[in-house]
Amino acid sequence: xxISSKYVEEAIRILREIEATQEDKIETVxxxxxxxxxxxxxxxxYGSGHSRMGVEEMFPRYGSFxxxxxxxxxxxxxxxxxxxxxxxxxxxxxxxxxxxxAQIVRNFKYRPNDVFLLFxxxxxxxxxxxxxxxxxxxxxxTVGITGVKNSGLVKAKxxxxxxxxxxxxxxxxxxVPVGDAAIWIDGLEYPVGPMSTxxxxxxxxxxxxxxxxxxxxxxxxxxxITGAQVIGxxxxxxxxxxxxxxxxxxxxx
Amino acid sequence: MNDVYTQYLxxxxxxxxxxxxxxxxxxxxxxxxxxxxxxxxxxxxxYGSGHSRMAVEEVFPRYGSYxxxxxxxxxxxxxxxxxxxxxxxxxxxxxxxxxxxxEQILRNFVFYPKDVFLLFxxxxxxxxxxEMAMGAKQRGMFVVAxxxxxxxxKTPVKHSSGKxxxxxxxxxxxxxVPLGDAAVxxxxxxxxxxxxxTIGNTLVxxxxxxxxxxxxxxxxxxxxxxxxxxFIGIDASRAIFEATYNDYRRxxxxxx
Numbered sequence: 001x002x003i004s005s006k007y008v009e010e011a012i013r014i015l016r017e018i019e020a021t022q023e024d025k026i027e028t029v030x031x032x033x034x035x036x037x038x039x040x041x042x043x044x045x046y047g048s049g050h051s052r053m054g055v056e057e058m059f060p061r062y063g064s065f066x067x068x069x070x071x072x073x074x075x076x077x078x079x080x081x082x083x084x085x086x087x088x089x090x091x092x093x094x095x096x097x098x099x100x101x102a103q104i105v106r107n108f109k110y111r112p113n114d115v116f117l118l119f120x121x122x123x124x125x126x127x128x129x130x131x132x133x134x135x136x137x138x139x140x141x142t143v144g145i146t147g148v149k150n151s152g153l154v155k156a157k158x159x160x161x162x163x164x165x166x167x168x169x170x171x172x173x174x175x176v177p178v179g180d181a182a183i184w185i186d187g188l189e190y191p192v193g194p195m196s197t198x199x200x201x202x203x204x205x206x207x208x209x210x211x212x213x214x215x216x217x218x219x220x221x222x223x224x225i226t227g228a229q230v231i232g233x234x235x236x237x238x239x240x241x242x243x244x245x246x247x248x249x250x251x252x253x
Numbered sequence: 254m255n256d257v258y259t260q261y262l263x264x265x266x267x268x269x270x271x272x273x274x275x276x277x278x279x280x281x282x283x284x285x286x287x288x289x290x291x292x293x294x295x296x297x298x299x300y301g302s303g304h305s306r307m308a309v310e311e312v313f314p315r316y317g318s319y320x321x322x323x324x325x326x327x328x329x330x331x332x333x334x335x336x337x338x339x340x341x342x343x344x345x346x347x348x349x350x351x352x353x354x355x356e357q358i359l360r361n362f363v364f365y366p367k368d369v370f371l372l373f374x375x376x377x378x379x380x381x382x383x384e385m386a387m388g389a390k391q392r393g394m395f396v397v398a399x400x401x402x403x404x405x406x407k408t409p410v411k412h413s414s415g416k417x418x419x420x421x422x423x424x425x426x427x428x429x430v431p432l433g434d435a436a437v438x439x440x441x442x443x444x445x446x447x448x449x450x451t452i453g454n455t456l457v458x459x460x461x462x463x464x465x466x467x468x469x470x471x472x473x474x475x476x477x478x479x480x481x482x483x484f485i486g487i488d489a490s491r492a493i494f495e496a497t498y499n500d501y502r503r504x505x506x507x508x509x
Binding site for chain 1: 344348354
């Protein structure tokens with residue numbers, strides 16, 4: 001089998017594992033989110049580093065809808081420069097500074113029916129752990145999406161000795177292998193081909209489709225950002241504007 | 254004229270006069286250091302947290318500026334336009350005091366001992382800017398700090414070493430701005446308004462830039478200057494932009 005096919009096979013294996021082992025948890029989380037969103041609550045979404053991609057997958061984009069509040073902190077997730085000012089050294093340092101999460105969390109207003117959704121493949125980043133701790137102090141439910149096998153082998157860094165799996169009410173396992181990279185090449189001593197983005201995206205979209213269904217069943221169908229190819233130019237623009245207005249209304253507190 | 258206008262204009266005029274009367278020897282010393290470094294293929298690394306980042310942008314790149322200066326602009330501490338929310342001011346003000354971060358910034362770059370550091374801080378007590386100075390000194394570089402000295406002396410120290418920027422820098426230029434930065438008292442308002450440090454910093458930056466350009470030209474190494482088409486026409490302006498940026502790339506491309 002060629003190496004590209006190996007990656008596809010491994011990705012499919014992980015998707016099947018998520019389906020087989022995480023569906024109950026995903027259903028519980030979708031119910032929780034739908035109940036919150038139906039009641040004008042918000043699902044606050046955060047991830048440091050590459051886990052920020054899970055946040056962007058949630059909202060805003062085509063096929064997504066208001067009710068989710070993406071928290072994108074450039075200090076922990078904007079390292080496109082790689083080396084230099086705003087490089088990945090700074091980002092990897094800051095995502096482990098205790099106390100920063102409290103400064104992020106205090107910018108927003110919360111209601112008791114809000115939920116926090118947190119992404120971390122290692123589950124050991126101090127900022128994301130602190131986000132969960134802060135959310136719980138506010139009395140909010142927390143959901144962590146993490147690579148459980150991977151996290152189990154990662155050393156705890158937080159001063160409390162805890163990992164994300166220890167501080168979240170609900171944990172969904174991305175089922176990614178230890179170290180995230182899944183493909184070994186003969187003659188290369190390092191594995192390549194990380195899996196966490198595919199797993200995070202699959203889980204996010206499993207949640208999103210189910211939340212959309214639950215909201216629709218309750219007679220509260222969400223406004224969905226939809227392409228002009230699907231509903232035509234005029235309707236696409238109108239829907240987009242309506243989604244932005246709805247997002248603004250929900251997040252204006 | 255309304256009294257608040259007069260107050261602000263008086264305050265800024267006083268700052269400019271104070272700089273002219275008290276800081277020119279230091280500005281001359283800094284200019285010579287910078288010109289020597291740039292003439293020798295060195296770089297002047299420039300950093301400031303928070304609003305002090307505005308002075309970094311004033312140095313280079315912009316019209317009337319030239320390569321040899323290396324602006325270090327860290328968004329985590331200077332991109333606070335959201336004010337409240339993700340990337341808000343609270344996070345920026347927290348991060349600019351996290352010890353250890355400066356070393357993570359510095360390790361990205363290749364430094365030569367002939368390089369110089371130029372650091373801006375009105376309070377002179379931010380932990381990141383202080384550690385930038387410490388890291389620069391450890392690497393053998395000369396450090397120039399542009400600080401509001403009176404303001405800094407009366408601001409409590411935050412760094413675990415007990416030091417302020419003025420304790421570490423080799424050369425300190427005083428922006429001569431008043432204590433607390435804001436300079437205007439409005440009747441019935443208990444808080445002063447209208448900060449002056451941007452004007453103090455900008456004046457110091459441009460005094461240095463003018464003199465360094467003169468020194469480099471005298472040394473037979475006239476800098477390539479980003480120049481408006483008003484002076485040299487559209488085609489020449491475009492050409493000098495290309496040449497300037499290529500020169501910047503050449504100067505900042507370094508091997509270990």
